[in-house]
Amino acid sequence: MTSFDHRKYTPFKPVAIENRTWPDKTITKAPIWSSVDLRDGNQALVEPMTVEQKKQFFALLVDVGFKEIEVGFPAASQLDFDFVRWLIEEDQVPDDVYIQVLTQARPELIARTYESLKGAKKAIVHVYNSTSTTQREQVFRMDMEGIKQIAVNGAKCVKEHAEKHPETEWVFQYSPESFTGTEIDYAIEVVNAVADVWQPTPDNKIIINLPATVEVSTPNRYADQIEYFCRHVKNRDCMFISLHTHNDRGCGVAAAELGIMAGADRIEGTLLGNGERTGNMDVVTMAMNMYSQGIDPELALGDMDRIISVVQACTLLQVHPRHPYAGELVFTAFSGSHQDAIKKCLANQTDDKPWDVAYLPIDPRDVGRSYQEVIRVNSQSGKGGVAYTLEQEYGLALPRWLQVEFSPVVQRFAEKDGGVVDAESMKNLFETSFMTGSAPYKLGKYDLTKDDVDTVNAELISNSTKVKITGNGNGALSAFSEALGKHFNMRVDIIQYQEHALTVGSDSQAIAYVQANIEGDRFNGVAIDNDIVSASIQALLATVNQKVAENQNIAVA
Ligand SMILES: CC(=O)SCCNC(=O)CCNC(=O)[C@H](O)C(C)(C)COP(=O)(O)OP(=O)(O)OC[C@H]1O[C@@H](n2cnc3c(N)ncnc32)[C@H](O)[C@@H]1OP(=O)(O)O
Ligand SMILES: CC(C)C(=O)C(=O)O
Helix, strand or coil: CCCCCHHHCCCCCCCCCCCCCHHHCCCCCCCEEEECHHHHHHHCCCCCCCHHHHHHHHHHHHHHCCCEEEEECCCCCHHHHHHHHHHHHCCCCCCCCEEEEEEECCHHHHHHHHHHCCCCCEEEEEEEEECCHHHHHHHHCCCHHHHHHHHHHHHHHHHHHHHCCCCCEEEEEEEEECHHHCCHHHHHHHHHHHHHHHCCECCECEEEEEEECCCCCCHHHHHHHHHHHHHHCCCHHHEEEEEEEECCCCCHHHHHHHHHHCCCCEEEEEHHHCCCCCCECEHHHHHHHHHCCCCCCCCCCCCHHHHHHHHHHHHCCCCCCCCCCCCCCCCCECCHHHHHHHHHHHHHCCCCCCCCCCCCCCCHHHHCCCHHHCECECCCCCHHHHHHHHHHHHCCCCCHHHHHHHHHHHHHHHHHHCCCECHHHHHHHHHHHHCCCCCCCEEEEEEEEECCCEEEEEEEEECCEEEEEEEEECCHHHHHHHHHHHHHCCCEEEEEEEEEECCCCCCCCEEEEEEEEECCEEEEEEEEECCHHHHHHHHHHHHHHHHHHHHHCCCCC
16 A cells, blocks of 8 residues: 555745845855865765775865865764874865864764864864754754753864864854754754854854755745844854755755855855765756856866766766766757757857857856767757768768758668767768769769860769760859760759868868759769869769669669
């Protein structure tokens, strides 16, 4: 029997707030970022990171530009303790970076935490205890006063230890853990009591971190909690208000964004969102969201492939192919109308213009991706994608009329093959379909006489047999078309013609595209040659070869 029954759940009780201001705000600058990859991210892993992995991850976080990095829970494990010692003893922490460590509000754990931090230049000591109704009643079995005392005693203990080590620049951080499940006025009361112990000033602020330890509401309700908190907490100007959201409802980033609009200064999260359960707030997504709005996120996320590679190597978790900004497929269009729009917009986009490309919120090159991977062709694709690929990879700028002819050929192939048609397969298809100028007949020697009319005399070679053909016309192509028509006794009318120099592969070759109506049927021929006239007449011969092969029921090549 299924127990799927919504009646067992209680809706979230929103904070009563009037005249909220956050809905009219916009984010205009980067918050203070704190990475919790090495702590919250790490504690959620099947296999927690080794010291080596932590070292590699820390180097990445520094390079990305985090100035506050929670490096572990040193009182909880020897590995975390040793890692903190290594950072300090081996002088691995840049002068402008604060290492941050987490501890429960328990004296013995706080003492051990300070032991790990001996000799640190700058450190944030982050102490927490849960204040939520559920945890008070069921985990701690304490009343509100008892829980507040845990926080106050923890704060005192943190302060006393710090005073014994004035050589370190200390910053204190307190989290009323499970803030979103805590009565808001009580959360404020606890934070006020902690702040009374720490006595912050506007020049010596503390960090108050308001975690959505579990995401329990829509992000607007979280923003209401943050705005209410900022309005009612004492000495707001003496604190950095920090947010630490999780993604249980899939809105971790949205909650953090609205929370910033509601007055917060600082954001804790992880690169690509690893963390407890459904993960921590994803810093890459939030920072790139800002970037795409023209705001400097103050994090260097341009080498996305390095970020992905380090995160995957250290967490042993794969990045989803559709992960915002980072996934393998997020800049790739398969569907025909998307490809068509992207191709047209990219053709208009120049470096001096604001980015304005349909379906691509940012320029893939900004995160180290190339345009080559933007368009990938499968059975959902149209002519735009096919044309884009051939042009990017081989310099073939197919005229529109040929794109229309070639696209169904690729589509039939994709349907049969069932997957992505790579550039090489596409080129092979293109060659077998249109570059048919060598069989059954191949162009031998030819000469062209220019007079009132142009005259062509040419040899056609088939199975080492040579035939001579001759024709007149207004230009080489029309003379050759008459010659072919007379020889094969068929009417050959040129409908379309285009040529261009090849820019990929060779700087001296030209390509000609011809469409001809032969006895009422349309054929397309393409040829490449060093000489444009030769390319043109071979392209025309390619169309005739297709007709001849059709008549003889043989394959062209
Ligand atoms: C939301 C978060 O992510 S918070 C961070 C969570 N991360 C971790 O817990 C990872 C590292 N933690 C650990 O390895 C262990 O919890 C340790 C080593 C720190 C402590 O282990 P233990 O001493 O066995 O205690 P444990 O964590 O199970 O906590 C249980 C006791 O601590 C109390 N406690 C829990 N959290 C806190 C806290 N923040 N402040 C004060 N006391 C606390 C509990 O009420 C409980 O008390 P009881 O023994 O009287 O019932
Ligand atoms: C310790 C706190 C900040 C935490 O990790 C959480 O609430 O998720």
